[in-house]
Amino acid sequence: xxxxxxxxxxxxxxxxxxxxxxxxxxxxxHQQYRPPSKPENHYGIDTVVEDMRAxxxxxxxxxxxxxxxPSPDNxxxxxxxxxSHELSHPNCTPAPGTSADKLVATLFYRHSAPxxxxxxxxxxxxxxxxxxxxxKLSANEAELPPNMAPSSSLETFPLExxxxxxxxxxxxxxxxxxxxxITSFLHLMSxxxxxxxxxxxxxxxxxxxxxxxxxxxPEVVELTMSPAPSPDYLSLDDLRKHELIYRFERExxxxxxxxxxxxxxxxxxxxxFDMDSTLITQEVIDxxxxxxKDPPDLAARVADITHRTMIGELEFELAFRERVKLxxxxxxxxxxxxxxxxDVTNGVPKLISALKKLGVKTAVLSGGFLPLTSWLxxxxxxxxxxxxxxxxxxxxxxxxxxxxxxxxxAERKRELLIEIAAKEGIALEQVVAVGDGANDLLMxxxxxxxxxxxxxPRVQMEAGARLNGDTLLDLLYLFGFRDDEISKLAA
Numbered sequence: 484x485x486x487x488x489x490x491x492x493x494x495x496x497x498x499x500x501x502x503x504x505x506x507x508x509x510x511x512x513h514q515q516y517r518p519p520s521k522p523e524n525h526y527g528i529d530t531v532v533e534d535m536r537a538x539x540x541x542x543x544x545x546x547x548x549x550x551x552x553p554s555p556d557n558x559x560x561x562x563x564x565x566x567s568h569e570l571s572h573p574n575c576t577p578a579p580g581t582s583a584d585k586l587v588a589t590l591f592y593r594h595s596a597p598x599x600x601x602x603x604x605x606x607x608x609x610x611x612x613x614x615x616x617x618x619k620l621s622a623n624e625a626e627l628p629p630n631m632a633p634s635s636s637l638e639t640f641p642l643e644x645x646x647x648x649x650x651x652x653x654x655x656x657x658x659x660x661x662x663x664x665i666t667s668f669l670h671l672m673s674x675x676x677x678x679x680x681x682x683x684x685x686x687x688x689x690x691x692x693x694x695x696x697x698x699x700x701p702e703v704v705e706l707t708m709s710p711a712p713s714p715d716y717l718s719l720d721d722l723r724k725h726e727l728i729y730r731f732e733r734e735x736x737x738x739x740x741x742x743x744x745x746x747x748x749x750x751x752x753x754x755x756f757d758m759d760s761t762l763i764t765q766e767v768i769d770x771x772x773x774x775x776k777d778p779p780d781l782a783a784r785v786a787d788i789t790h791r792t793m794i795g796e797l798e799f800e801l802a803f804r805e806r807v808k809l810x811x812x813x814x815x816x817x818x819x820x821x822x823x824x825x826d827v828t829n830g831v832p833k834l835i836s837a838l839k840k841l842g843v844k845t846a847v848l849s850g851g852f853l854p855l856t857s858w859l860x861x862x863x864x865x866x867x868x869x870x871x872x873x874x875x876x877x878x879x880x881x882x883x884x885x886x887x888x889x890x891x892x893a894e895r896k897r898e899l900l901i902e903i904a905a906k907e908g909i910a911l912e913q914v915v916a917v918g919d920g921a922n923d924l925l926m927x928x929x930x931x932x933x934x935x936x937x938x939x940p941r942v943q944m945e946a947g948a949r950l951n952g953d954t955l956l957d958l959l960y961l962f963g964f965r966d967d968e969i970s971k972l973a974a
Contacts, residue, residue, distance in 0.1 A: 584678065585744035586711035586719075588668065589961055590737050592653075592660050592702045593951060594694070649734040659700035664735045668706065671731055675712035675722070685709050692966040703960050707744060719743060724944060740948035740961055747912040747931055749963050751843055755900050755926060757918035758849035758856055758870070760793075761936050761955075762863070764826045767851040768803075771810050774817060781809060794939045795921035799892040803850060807873060811884030815875045818854035825859065828936075830954030835863045837959060837972035846903055848896045850922055869899050897925040917958065918942070934958060 577583040656663040669686055677684060685708070692703035712722060722728070723741050732739055742748050759766045772785035785806050792802040838845055846867035849856045853870040860868035874885040889895055904914050916923065916930035919938040924945055927933025935946035936955060943949050950957050959969050 583709060583744075584711050585707055585709045586672075587742050587744045587748065587963075588672075588706045588708070589691075589740040589742075589948075590660050590664070590668070590704045590706070591740070591950070591952065591957065591960070592658070593736050593738060594658065594702060649730055651736065652734045653736045657700060658736075659694060659702055660704045660735075660737065661700075664737070665704065665706065667735070668731060668739075669708075671727055672708055672712070674727070676716045678710055678713045678715075681710050689965075691960050691964070703957075703966075705960075705963060711743065720947075723947065738949045738951055742932065742948070742961070745912070747910070748961075750913065751915050751931070751962060752909045752913040753844045753846070753904055753907060754838055754915045754917065754958075755846045755848055755903070755930065756865075756916075757896075757920065757923050758847050758859065759851050760919045761917060762828055762831055762847060762859065764828055765824075767821070767825075767855055768806055768810075770821055770824060771813060771817060771852075772806070774813065775810070785809060792922070793920035795941050799850065799922040800890040803871070803890055803892070804886060807882075807886055808884040810873075810882055813882045815880050815882065817882075818852065818858075821855060822858060825855070827859075827863075828955050830956035832863060833973035834956050834958060835865065837956075837969065839864060840972050844903075844907055844909070846900075848891065848899050848926065850891050850896075850920075867903055893922040893925040896923065897929045900926045900929055915958075915961075917955075932961070934961070 652667070653659075653661070653664070665688060669684075672686075673684055686706060688704055688706040690701040690704055692701070693699040694702050711719075717725070719741065728739055728741075731737075756762050759768075766786075766789050769782065769786045769789055773782040775781045788797065788802050788806055791797045792799055835845060844867075845865045847856055847860050847865050847869070849868075849870040851870050853868075853872045856870035857868045859865075869891055871891050872887040874883045874887055875881065876883050891899070900914065900916060901911070904911055910931075911929060912931040914930040915932045915934060916927045917934045917936050918924075918927060919936050919942060921939065921941055924933075924942060927935075927942075927946055933945075933947045935942045935949045937951055938946065938949070948961055956969065956973065959972070964972070
């Protein structure tokens with residue numbers, strides 16, 4: 484028995500694989516041959532399985548399901564291969580049976596009139612009453628600090644000091660209509676109450692003109708806002724004159740033209756112009772007075788009356804008759820002699836050409852003289868021309884200082900505008916009136932849009948839109964035309 488036990492103990496046992504010898508790879512345990520090196524850029528399945536042991540697999544990317552129904556949380560947006568496109572917002576077109584109340588703002592950057600100052604100088608102390616024998620103020624003492632009264636007299640003390648000029652933000656963000664300018668304007672418009680039932684204002688904008696600089700910054704931009712501010716709170720006329728709008732224009736050195744976005748805004752059918760300081764850069768009656776050398780101060784006197792009349796200080800008809808009397812004795816040939824002297828406003832010939840291509844009727848209603856107005860209308864190709872007709876002595880061929888018929892003043896201009904529109908079968912909503920003086924305000928009011936062209940302060944405030952550029956061709960931007968389209972029309 485002892486020998487058998489010794490023999491069994493000396494017999495080798497059957498090999499077995501312990502847990503320490505085991506691995507998680509069946510291929511590694513049972514593979515009989517492995518090549519000494521791996522071919523470049525080629526890995527077998529065994530290598531992949533082996534390398535996976537030291538790799539952690541991240542959780543799959545979360546993909547939001549598409550339910551097929553666009554909503555504010557899931558907008559209908561396409562982003563693929565560098566193309567980003569979002570379908571229009573629901574305010575672009577009204578629902579069936581409803582109407583869209585949209586407001587269009589056209590912003591013109593005033594590059595030709597950069598603003599250099601950002602504050603109004605404080606009043607001079609010299610205007611205050613001083614006791615006799617008081618010493619003269621030095622130059623440094625002539626300015627009052629901003630927080631002190633400009634007068635020592637209670638009778639002349641203002642109830643409220645003048646507001647300081649806003650900072651010129653275009654100097655900071657760029658001398659053009661910058662994104663910050665548009666953002667500031669939209670923020671301003673959002674401060675006005677919306678119609679009942681409206682919660683948010685949707686907006687869009689497009690550039691109508693870019694500058695000639697290499698960066699091609701926008702200089703005219705059209706913004707469309709929907710819905711417009713509530714007319715029950717603020718009418719469009721009051722909105723145009725709002726202090727916040729005026730301050731915004733001063734901050735960004737722009738002119739803002741506000742219009743209701745109607746069909747007639749884009750399709751005018753009659754444009755009526757004033758002549759002096761609108762179609763031409765001069766006042767004809769001042770040119771006539773300048774030809775009279777005796778008395779030597781006549782031209783200055785007539786020019787002063789003209790200026791006071793244009794800003795609304797004097798009644799136009801009486802002032803016109805008074806000035807015409809001063810021209811008595813001038814030869815009738817003076818009107819022909821002045822033709823080469825007339826300086827047509829920049830952009831006018833191209834503007835008239837563009838309007839004619841669009842089928843728009845044009846007219847000039849002038850408080851000047853018919854011989855020159857009719858000649859200019861024929862040269863430019865205007866359809867209508869109305870002005871004052873002076874009396875000429877047939878025997879001497881000289882002006883008598885009198886006027887035939889009614890004076891073409893403010894009332895007559897409005898009547899003529901309405902008569903021409905009725906004759907052509909044109910609604911007043913499709914009429915545009917352009918002028919610069921107080922005698923143009925009534926015809927601007929009768930038209931669908933009144934445009935003040937480099938006008939006097941009162942006209943700037945009362946007109947529906949203001950243009951203060953260097954070319955009257957800017958009028959076409961108010962109709963929504965882009966610069967390239969205007970170039971084609973004016974060619």
